[in-house]
Amino acid sequence: MLDRDALKESLTLDDIKKIMAELGSASPKEGKDGQVIFQTVCHGGNSHKLYYYEHDRTFKCYTDCGIKGNIFDIVIAAKESQGFEMTFVESLKYVAKFCGKENLKTSSKYTKNNLSNDMAWLSKFNKKPINTKLKVYDEKILRTFLPYPHESWIEEGISYNTQKLFEIGYYMREDKITIPQRDINGQLVGIRGRAMRSEDLENGRKYMPLIINNVEYTVLTGMYLYGLNITAPAIKKYKRAIIYEAEKSVQKDFTIYGEESCATAVGGGNVSKWHVQQLVDLGVEEVVLAFDRERADILETDDEKAIKKKEKANFQNQKKLRMAAEKFAPYCRAYVLYDVKGLIELKEAPIDRGREVLEELMKDKILIESRSAGD
Incomplete structure (x- = not known):
């Protein structure tokens, strides 16, 4: 051994x-x-x-x-x-x-x-049954933050009313935009902070769980889907969901589509079995993975090493998207948005360029089917 x-x-x-x-x-x-x-x-x-x-x-x-x-x-x-x-x-x-x-x-x-x-x-x-009960935090902590939508997010396409609905605030002590995380029943299960200080941004601390009075307001993203406390009724009604990586994308989607928004976010690029179960329980018949663009353009160059590196990265990204969508495929129609027309930039979400671009990408969404055991 x-x-x-x-x-x-x-x-x-x-x-x-x-x-x-x-x-x-x-x-x-x-x-x-x-x-x-x-x-x-x-x-x-x-x-x-x-x-x-x-x-x-x-x-x-x-x-x-x-x-x-x-x-x-x-x-x-x-x-x-x-x-x-x-x-x-x-x-x-x-x-x-x-x-x-x-x-x-x-x-x-x-x-x-x-x-x-x-x-x-x-x-x-050892494998144990997954405990999907998230820790619930005291609502009083929200009084610590200034309950004001952030101007920079308004400029990015998230309306004042949407930010109010999603309870976006500001933590003056750490210069962070605050993003409460609520489960489908509306319970406070975490708080994320979006750093504004250059020092935090330079050190890779752009989005972090807040820590206040030695309490870390974290939420296990593998057990949680952002925005369902607001968008679940539309997901049930239309039997579809569009899955983004981040909270801002959900808010941009809601700004555009209002109460018809079927958006949610996984808090990263990974789809867990629990995410699948949560949406299946809501009766979805179609899901669309609208993750940030990771495909790098391969420009004309004589540098074969650089070309191979980008090709490998693009292949890995396609594989990652397919594997995520395949988790839904046994239960419903599963699609991925994969920008091949260059409509969005690297690291941008499909919603970042607005409704017209998102709906253009939706026209070219790719159906992902379950692979058979022999594939």
């Missing part, structure tokens, strides 16, 4: 970077305190908010995902976000094989106490 502790301790920073690159993370950034910041492959996101602390070889994702753990935890989470189930033992073998450290076996002197401790540690990876 592989020695998990010896394997973890043997991994150099270069090993960690290679593993993360293999999992789909782009080149890491360096934090102001020397941390290494990777893309959030733990939940299928694209932002650099997954911090690696070399001194104790641990990771923490500073999004609503909130995962904390070692490289094995990250491998399992990343694989699950890509649609593959992986056990802890499989993650050990994956890391060991990738780094050429398959000879790090458990010592023959392994004691009964060692084994007992390891079994207790391993037990946390």
Whole structure:
């Protein structure tokens, strides 16, 4: 059996970077305190908010995902976000094989106490029924914020009335736009902050759960869909949903379509089984994944390496979208919006250019069907 502790301790920073690159993370950034910041492959996101602390070889994702753990935890989470189930033992073998450290076996002197401790540690990876009950926070915390819609969002296409409806506010102490997160029943299950300070933005802290008086107002995005407390009636009525990555996209959609808006957001680029179940329970017969554009244009160039890199990235993005849509395919018609006409820019959401562009993209939506076992 592989020695998990010896394997973890043997991994150099270069090993960690290679593993993360293999999992789909782009080149890491360096934090102001020397941390290494990777893309959030733990939940299928694209932002650099997954911090690696070399001194104790641990990771923490500073999004609503909130995962904390070692490289094995990250491998399992990343694989699950890509649609593959992986056990802890499989993650050990994956890391060991990738780094050429398959000879790090458990010592023959392994004691009964060692084994007992390891079994207790391993037990946390056993599959258990998912608890979909989110933590509910005290409504009084909302009094901390100024209840004013933000002018910059109005300029981006989110109306004053829409921001009021979605309770957008401002936290003066940290210079952040506040975005309350409510479940389908209207209970407060988290609060996200949109940073306005250049220091936060430069360090990859654009969107973060708020922490006030040592309380972290986080919500597990894999168990939660943003906006359903407002758009669920339309989703039930029209039996369709359009799924965005972020809260602002839902608000832009509502600004355009009002009470006919069927928008919701997954809080990143990953679709979980719970997301599927929540929308199936609402009776959807059609879903459209309207994720941010990740496809990079391949311009005329003689740099074959650059071309291959972009082609690989585009292929991975198409695969990721297909895998997300395939989770819905057994239950309803599942489509993806994939901008091949260059109507939106890199990192833009399909709604960012307004109604006309969104509806043009909808004309070309791609039907995704379940693959058979032989595919």
